[in-house]
Amino acid sequence: MTGSRGVGSGTRRRGRWLARLLALHGVLGYLFLYAPIVVLVIYSFNASRYASGAWRGFTLDWYARLFTNEAIGAALRNTLIVAGVSTLVSTVFGTMVALAMERYDFRGKLAFDALLYLPIIIPDIAMAVMLLLFFVLARVQLGLTTIIISHVAFNISFVAVVVRARLAYFDITLEEAAQDLYANEWQTFRRVTLPLIMPGILGGALLAFTLSIDDFVITFFTAGPGSTTLPLRIYSMVKLGVTPEVNALSSMMLLASIGLVLLSLLLQKGGGGGIEIA
């Protein structure tokens, strides 16, 4: 009796140490990942004129300056246009692709499947060069349109993957039940399929929007004069030296991205109120 109890508590003690070690490990990992971000955010409130200078007190000046800077305003507008349009287009097409892949069997489906994942797997730089080459060969004037096309090209894959994950759980008899109750194909889609996969679609859209806002490499290669987006703007600002303004702008983008990703995760978990799958 006593012996067994002793062994039990021993294991428990060892377990506790292991848990602490693991926790420390986790903390270190997060520190490594997020310390630079924390530093960036803190310095965006530093009153010093030098981005990496000593702490000179708290200020919101850099943020205020952002909103009066016209070049940044234009870049923000471009970013939102690119993200908005490319999200819209890629969400519609990505959803259609996901439905086709999940519901229909056709010749060469496997090859098509592999092709669909390609933009997710291949390095941005390779894709950027490919797209640039394509636009040059097709003699398309580089500008907002080419950026949008490029963003659609990679976002479709992400949307399709997210929507497909949702569709995999979809009970096909629900569609049969709708058709049994006199709903034609379109009514079935609108009243049953769409509401049930909506969390996946919204999740995919938010992911696409986030990726579009954040993208640098592909945008850099496919942008033309007058189509500078925020990441490109920041890059050109940094080339002249890291200013507190850059810190502030980066912090804002960080905040927006984190918000969007969280929202996207929340929607994919199906927590979004009424639209949930039993």
Added chain:
Amino acid sequence: MAEYAIELRNVSKHFGPVVAVDHVTLSIRDGEFFSLLGPSGCGKTTTLRLIAGFELPTGGEIYIGGQLQGETPPYRRPVNTVFQNYALFPHMTVYENVAFGLEMRRVPKDEIQRRVREALEMVRLPGMENRRPNQLSGGQQQRVALARALVNRPKVLLLDEPLGALDLKLRKAMQLELKALQERVGITFVYVTHDQEEALTMSDRIAVMNEGRVLQVGTPEEIYERPTCRFVADFIGETNFLSGRVKERRPKEVVVLVDGSVEVLVAADREVGVGDEVTIAIRPERISLHAKPPDPRALPGRVEERIYVGTDIRYLVRLTEQTVLSVRQQNPGTDAMIRFSPGDTVYLHWRLPSARLLTE
């Protein structure tokens, strides 16, 4: 004229090399409670899906209310389905689920309201309109699925093992309720089940299926009392089989030599010739055991085992080298019972019509 609610003429369905439904011909009458009964994989669900229009036949014709269906999509067929897993729309309330079919057919709002309320009352589920399917028990979901189909007043209701997911007690209760409901609304039910007892208690007629084919169609009594083939006799209830060869034909009877040693007399209700290989089927509860031969036809045997089953006493009696018969005697109370023990010689007796002559 639509004499039948549903007619299948030579309907087949192939899935690649698999023949799920094989030249099935069925005529289901208006207002009938018709069951498709058979073991797993025999093609019951596929037959139902062919009628509903979820699958198109590889061959043959399907008529609903006298109308040839051809490639008519499910949403244009005057039938509704109760799915095995209920398939309730999880993003809609009970009310919205039940109202769905009426909305699709553009029924006016106030009529929808009235009919949904009526349907929910009919399945004894009032006051649940605003719940979601995942807030209901299995039995309640089953009722919603039923209401969702019945509210449309279809000519025919197709039910695929609708009670399969319920526990035994609830299932028994729902069997009676469903049967009563069907008689009240007068809608033709096509009911799929693999539970022979369920089919026997609920149906007006049963089609017994195996390997995609319909083997026999008849009332529960016909199916139980007069099975036409060995599979049906075996699948429905318990049956003893005696195999032998026809020795002699008389005007009304046939003498069969069982296992080359015992002569058994059966009614000649089908054409057989002398020398034909035949099987005799006899239900365990139709055989009586006696200490002395009650009749010259009685056959001697030896008790091998006695099993107490509660309502019955079951004996295993050896008739020949190859054949052991199962015999059930009702248990009238321990003291009143004439009991036999293993090793006893007994005489087996049954009324002539109880033994059925089967050809394989």
